[in-house]
Amino acid sequence: MADGAARSSVKRRSMMAFAEDADPRFATKIEDSPKKSLFRGKPKQPARVAFTGEEFGFGYQATERFIERARREKTVADGGVTYTGAQTEREYDDASKNSRFDYNSYVPQPLRTKEQALMAVKSQTADFALVPFYNPYAGYDFETLRAIGSLFTILGVEQVEATDNLCLAVHESQLYDLIQSSHPGTGFSALQRRMRKAWGETDATSGNEPGKSYEAEMPRAGLPIDMSDQKLIRDRIDRVFAGPEAARRCKSKLDGLRAIGVEVQETAQMIEPHRELAKLARGTTNQSRQTNTFFDPVTGETRFFSSLGAESQAGNLFGMVLPYEVAMRSSDYVIIDHNFDDAAPDKTRFLVVENNPDHSLYEDRYRTTDARTRYWYQRMNAIAGSNMSLGAGVLKILGFAATAAAIMLALVGLYGVGAISGVVDANALSWLPASLTAQGALVLAAMILVAAFIFMSAQGRGHQGVRVMFRFKRDGTAASIGDVENFLRNYGVRHAVVRMDEDSGRNAPSAMVLDVEFDPEDFSYGPFSALFRRLRGSVVNGALKKVFQRWKNRGVTVLAAVPFEPEQAQLPKHKARRWWSEAVSEWTADFVETMFVRFSRIAAFYILPAFLVWFVVWKVILNG
Structure with missing residues (x-):
């Protein structure tokens, strides 16, 4: 500068800076987004995620948590299908590589029903679908289980926990009628002096852009209010609408509103909370209000003028108990109480579903019980991350050495039997100990071979648990699943049995779901496990063999195979029942x-x- 002072790079802000921030004409240009990562030399495509629960709110939260985990892990679990090496037939949709999606710029697809979300994956208009399958208050979602069981090539690969916090909100159409018709100088009249935020490029850089993100805490367009304004509006509410779920979870606060004279009206379950109640609120607005729009073609300035009488002060102000996730994303609602629940709400569990075929259902080489057990055991090992540990590797090496020793002893024993029979020369075995007979060598070889089999079957402990849902048919000559339940009960494995539908008035018994949670130690197997827990393989291997027994004619299919951390187990832990201790x-x-x-x-x-x-x-x- 001329006076020698350093040139300032800070732009001076005028007195109308708040208006400039809200006006797109004064907004800065959006910075270019970073380059997308590549997959096989091509830019990754955004992951398309279909979800339900839009009208209840927790679908947004479940989707956000799923995306956060995918960004952290750089991929999504695939049910272990890539570790089997199986080739998918051309007639079926193959499971895609989940690492080929860009989870930083995903495409959310909120849908109305669970069936729509699942069919979006089936018709390849979405890559993943999030559907609720369990709620602590309502139990298992039978509609979700039946829908997944009726579709052939889809599988649940992850589970997500989410909830829907309820809040008290009012519709802006009614609120502005009260504000504009209020007496000058009152608290309500001061609300209309606030600058309403608008959608613009400045807001877009901070996340306030339609379609940019579904985060609940993003900046929103609408009337900005503070805590004192919330109390002012809350005292003016005349009637509160609440659905059955809200009436149960917010009973004490609704009773408090009744005590001060507020009318509380419970709506039916079929009524959608935010759209139907918004339509009801708009129907009560003052129809005599006149709005005039003035546009200046020189400056491009647009002004709105609204004239309204005082008759709106006699009208009612409706309060709606809505999911917080929904109210935050709607510019038509003003939140009065952001935490309206009596206690912490129960978490709903969602399944992340994708196209993931089960090769054992149509490949001939998996038709036998052992082959199908081996196929799903490999997939579950991949999900649990039970890679070969150092101890298991040493045991496998010892198993190979013991196998070679057993073969040599067996040959020696057979040679000795031939020498006794006079078939071969007996002097050839003069170097063996005199106490080792031919029959003893054969018996010792058999014992070493059994030990070698145990050593070679050694399996490391999993890094995480695996939750599997099996669907069993009960019609025709299908056997009971009592043998599977008894096996799981004896080894203390968490499990629950769910009937997917009612049997009354039906032509055939409905199918049932066996929900099993295998802990990481259920995948381990070695000499100590053979002596103290299970002699023939790991607990998971034994359970799968019980499940997939073909002669039981139970028509078993796998609905979901998802990983979980041991501290996040949902089902209660069973105490092991050992035949040599508790049984006796x-x-x-x-x-x-x-x-x-x-x-x-x-x-x-x-x-x-x-x-x-x-x-x-x-x-x-x-x-x-």
Whole structure:
């Protein structure tokens, strides 16, 4: 500068800076977005995520948590299908590489029903679908389970927890009628002096852009109010609408509103909270208001003038109990109380579903029980991350060495049997110990071979648990799943049985779902596990073999195979029931108690009366 002072790079802000920020003409240009990452030399495509629960709100939160995890992990679990090496037939949709999607710029697709979200994945208009499958208050979502079970090539690959915080909000159409018709100088009249935020490029850089993001805490267009304004508007509410879920979860606060004279009206479950109630609020606005628009073609300035009488002060102001996620995304609602729940709400669990075929349903090489068990055991091992540990690797090496030793001993034993029979020369075995006979060598070879099999079957512990949902048919000649439940119960595996539909008035019994949560230690197997837990393979391997037994004719399909952290397990833990400990002790206790009850009853009702009769006869009649 001329006076020698340093040139300032800060732009001076005028007194109308707040208007410049809201006007797109004064907004700065949006910075170019960073380049997308590549997958096989091509830019990654945004992940298309379809979800339900738009009218309840928690679908937004579940989608955001799913995307956060995908951004952190750089991919999404695929149910272990890439580790099987199986080739998908041309007639079926193959599972895509989940790392090829760009999760930083995903495309959300809010849909109305679960069936629409699942069909979006099936018709390849979406890459993933989030559907609710469990709520602590309502239990399992039977519609979701039936829909997933009826579609052939889709599979649940992840689970997400989300909830819907309820809030109290009012519609801006009614609120502005009260503000514009209020007495000058009152608190309501001061609200109309606030600058209403508008959609513009300046807001877009801060996240306030339609379609940019569905984050709940993003800047929103609408009337800005503070806590004192919230209390002012809350005291003016005349009627509150709440659905059945809101009436149950916000009972104490709704009772408090009733106590001060506010009318609380419960709406039906079928009424959509935000759209139907917004239509109801707009129908009560003052129709005599006149709005004039003035446009200056020279400056491009647009001005709106609204004239309204004082008759709106006699109208009612409706309050709506809405999901916070929905009210925050709607510019037509003003939140009065952001936390309207009586207590922390229960978390709903969502399944992340994608096209992920089960090759064992149509490949001939997986038709046998062992082959299908091996196929799904590989997939579940991949989900659990039970890679080969150092201990398991050493045991496998020992297993190969023991196998070679067993083969040599078996050959020696066979040679010895031939020498005894005179077929071969007996002097060829003179270097063996005199105490080792041919039969002893064969027996020792068999024992070493069993130990070698255990060593070679060693499996490392998983890094995370796996939750699997099996669907069993109950029609026709299908056997009961009591054998599977008994196996899981004996080894203390978390599980729950759910019937997918009602049997009353149906032509055939409905299918059922067995929900199982395998802990990381259920995948481990070695010499100690063989001695103290299960002799033939890991617990997961044994459970899968029980599930996929073909001769049971149960028509088993897998609905979901998702990972979970051990501390996030949903189902209660069962105590293991061992045949050599709990079974024996409880059988002994039951036998002793049964015999005591039985013999005490015999002694009291048979032996004692018979003795008294004999004593009377002996003393009186026989003069004993």
